[in-house]
Amino acid sequence: MLATSDNPEKPPPHPEPPESPDEDYVVKAQMAFSEFMLGHWHYFGYALGLVLVGAAAYGTWSSWSAGRAEEQYGAIAEIDHRMPVIDQMAMYGLTPKDDPTDTARTATLEEGARRYEALAASHSGDAAVVAWLKAEDAWTRAGKPDAARSAAENAASDGGMSVIAFAADTTVVRALSDAGKQDEAEARLREMAGRYSAFFAEQSLIRLAGVQLDGGKADAAMTTYAEVETRFPKSTDPASIGALASRLGKPKPKAEPAAAPGGTP
Numbered sequence: 001m002l003a004t005s006d007n008p009e010k011p012p013p014h015p016e017p018p019e020s021p022d023e024d025y026v027v028k029a030q031m032a033f034s035e036f037m038l039g040h041w042h043y044f045g046y047a048l049g050l051v052l053v054g055a056a057a058y059g060t061w062s063s064w065s066a067g068r069a070e071e072q073y074g075a076i077a078e079i080d081h082r083m084p085v086i087d088q089m090a091m092y093g094l095t096p097k098d099d100p101t102d103t104a105r106t107a108t109l110e111e112g113a114r115r116y117e118a119l120a121a122s123h124s125g126d127a128a129v130v131a132w133l134k135a136e137d138a139w140t141r142a143g144k145p146d147a148a149r150s151a152a153e154n155a156a157s158d159g160g161m162s163v164i165a166f167a168a169d170t171t172v173v174r175a176l177s178d179a180g181k182q183d184e185a186e187a188r189l190r191e192m193a194g195r196y197s198a199f200f201a202e203q204s205l206i207r208l209a210g211v212q213l214d215g216g217k218a219d220a221a222m223t224t225y226a227e228v229e230t231r232f233p234k235s236t237d238p239a240s241i242g243a244l245a246s247r248l249g250k251p252k253p254k255a256e257p258a259a260a261p262g263g264t265p
Contacts, residue, residue, distance in 0.1 A: 072127035075119055076134065083112045083138065098141045106142050113138035117151065129155050129164045136171055149175040166192075166200050173207065182215045199236040202228060206240050213247055222248055229253070 084105050089095040098105055113135045120131035132155035139148035152175045155168035169192050176185040189208035193201050205228045212221035225248055228241065235241045235253070242252040 072119070072123050073130075076116070076127065076131055079112055079115045079119070079134070082108070082115075084108055084141075100143055109138050109142035110144070113142060113144075113147065113151070117154075120154065126162070126164050129168055133164075133168060133171060136175070140175075145175070145179060149179060161196055161200070166196065166203075170207070173211075177211060177214075182211065185211055186215075202232045202236055203240070205231070206237070206244055209244055210247075218248075225250070 084098065086097050087095070090097045098109065100106065116131045116135035116138060120128045120135060123131055132151050136148045136151035136155065139145075139151055149172070152168065152171045156165065156172050169188065173185045173188050173192075176182075176188065186208060189204050189211060192204035193208065196204060205224055209221040209224040209228070212218075212224060225244060228235075228244075238253070245252050
């Protein structure tokens, strides 16, 4: 039968493409997820609430911690302002920091040292270490080496590995050396070389070799220098290594320096 304008022939219908199995899985997964969300939406509300509460608690703690640190260092600075000022000649090492015959100045230094120690006993963390170190300096200026060494020991008592902890340890070493206790100073530096790593460990060994040289132990210093070269073929402090090499009568090392230290030692 021919098609006419009154009865046009209809084209055969196109078959529908078969549904992809992947599309079927996606649809089913979307439906399952929607049903799960509708059935458990209140649990997500609880979780969101816990997250918000935790964030608020952390923010409160951070604010309190920052405020406490500011208060602690502010108390230390207040004592700083009361301490006798060191003149410029003394800063350059041309004159003593303090006159031991000036009893009023000495009394002020001792009072400041006691105030630093009281703060250190009531503080914690880095602020306490800083207060102990300032007490050590004040006792040293007042001519009280035993009290100064005790304050230094307290500063380094936590056995940490931060920059401030390293400063406390080296202060102890200086106090021991000043007191003529070379063996104890060497033992402390040896312990530091094992406890610290990277830059601080290398510095401990370099200082150990220097102390050994000062004590007339050239062979021991040479052995320590060899240890530095073995453990740190790329030095983090070429200048100090070169100075030590010169004292030992060795040529300065030409090793490429390592990257500058950063982060936790």
